[in-house]
Amino acid sequence: MLAPGSKKTHRSYVWAYATSQFCETAAVVYDFSPSRAGEHARNFLQDWKGKLVCDDFGGYKASFELGVTEIGCMAHARRKFFELHATNKSLLAEQALRYIQLLYEIESEVRDLEPDLRRRIRQEKALPVMDMLHAWMIAQRDLMLEGSAISRALDYSLKRWAALSRYLDDGAVPIDNNWAENQIRPWALGRKNWLFAGSLRSGKRAAAIMSLIQSARLNGHDPYAYLKDVLTRLPTQRASEIEQLLPHKWQQV
Numbered sequence: 001m002l003a004p005g006s007k008k009t010h011r012s013y014v015w016a017y018a019t020s021q022f023c024e025t026a027a028v029v030y031d032f033s034p035s036r037a038g039e040h041a042r043n044f045l046q047d048w049k050g051k052l053v054c055d056d057f058g059g060y061k062a063s064f065e066l067g068v069t070e071i072g073c074m075a076h077a078r079r080k081f082f083e084l085h086a087t088n089k090s091l092l093a094e095q096a097l098r099y100i101q102l103l104y105e106i107e108s109e110v111r112d113l114e115p116d117l118r119r120r121i122r123q124e125k126a127l128p129v130m131d132m133l134h135a136w137m138i139a140q141r142d143l144m145l146e147g148s149a150i151s152r153a154l155d156y157s158l159k160r161w162a163a164l165s166r167y168l169d170d171g172a173v174p175i176d177n178n179w180a181e182n183q184i185r186p187w188a189l190g191r192k193n194w195l196f197a198g199s200l201r202s203g204k205r206a207a208a209i210m211s212l213i214q215s216a217r218l219n220g221h222d223p224y225a226y227l228k229d230v231l232t233r234l235p236t237q238r239a240s241e242i243e244q245l246l247p248h249k250w251q252q253v
Contacts, residue, residue, distance in 0.1 A: 001034070001195045009196055012203055014187050015040060018180040021055065022115060022172050025248050026218040028183040029211045032203035041092050051170070053177040056160060072163030074100065080153035092140060093149050099133040107175050114137035115171030122168045134158075141213055186214055215247035226250060 001012040015037050018028040033040040039061030045052075045063055053071040054060050064070045078100045084093035106126045110118040137154050144151040157164060165175045187210070199201035216226040229252055230245045243249060 001203055002199060002201055010034065012197065013040075014203075014207060015044065016180055016184045016185065018183045019176050019208055020172065021179045024119075027215045027246075028180075028218065029222040030187070030199070030207040030214075032200070034200055051166075051173055053174060053180065055177070056156065056249065067096060069166070070164050071164045072160045073177045074103065074164060074167075075178050076162060077157045078162070080156050084149055084153055092149060093153065095136070096130070097131060099136065102129045103133075110171075111169075117171070118172030118198065118212055122171070123191065127168055130168065135160060136220070183214060183218075186210065197203070212247060216250075219247045219250075221247060221250065225226070225252065229253070 001010045003010045012032065012034050015031040015033065016028055017031065031040065031044050036059060038056075038061065041059050042195070043064055043066065049069075051069040051071050052060060052063065053073060053075050055076040060068075060070070063099040078097065081090075081096040081100070085097060105142075106122065106129070106159050109125075110121050119252045137158055141151060141154045141158060144154065167175050168192040197206060212227065212230075213223045216223045225249055226247065230250070233245065233253075237245060
């Protein structure tokens with residue numbers, strides 16, 4: 001982000017808040033902020049008390065203390081072991097990956113089912129795998145040297161086990177936050193062309209526009225057709241009916 005008047009640039013951040021792939025409402029909202037401080041998450045979520053699927057980023061901790069339920073991301077837990085296996089062919093990491101692969105195979109099986117049925121199958125098939133994985137991790141951790149790479153990978157999962165296990169009890173909750181991470185890709189690709197935002201205000205405007213464009217895509221709309229129709233109708237749209245122009249409710253006239 002350009003810092004007007006100082007002839008310098010400032011590193012800024014885009015936060016992505018998305019409904020899950022299992023939610024009836026398909027939407028993503030981006031929040032442009034000047035830092036990664038947890039206060040930005042708290043200010044955005046405000047009084048919301050839902051379930052937040054996320055990694056171990058410390059900025060969310062205060063929100064959990066205020067009533068938000070933490071759902072751990074299995075993909076982040078897996079990544080620790082994947083990196084170990086990729087760099088030194090760790091057999092322990094390979095075993096962890098096998099357990100986690102079983103969990104993802106079950107997720108492939110229940111992907112298109114109703115939430116209640118998804119939860120029941122998870123309880124029947126995934127819960128025993130999670131119990132085996134947990135017992136295996138505890139046993140291996142007792143054998144590892146403190147501070148070793150494998151001990152750090154094990155600690156990441158063991159310290160967050162309650163959060164990582166919560167997806168088993170709610171069929172509307174995903175096993176990881178890959179869906180949300182995918183929604184940040186348009187920014188990762190676009191910034192190579194954009195290079196920077198002109199100011200904090202322009203960054204926030206870009207976030208609002210990108211929220212509409214990407215949410216339109218998630219709902220199967222052509223973003224150009226959506227924005228053209230919305231901008232045409234906006235001047236005469238009643239304020240009480242403005243929600244009808246949101247991507248998940250919009251219908252082309």
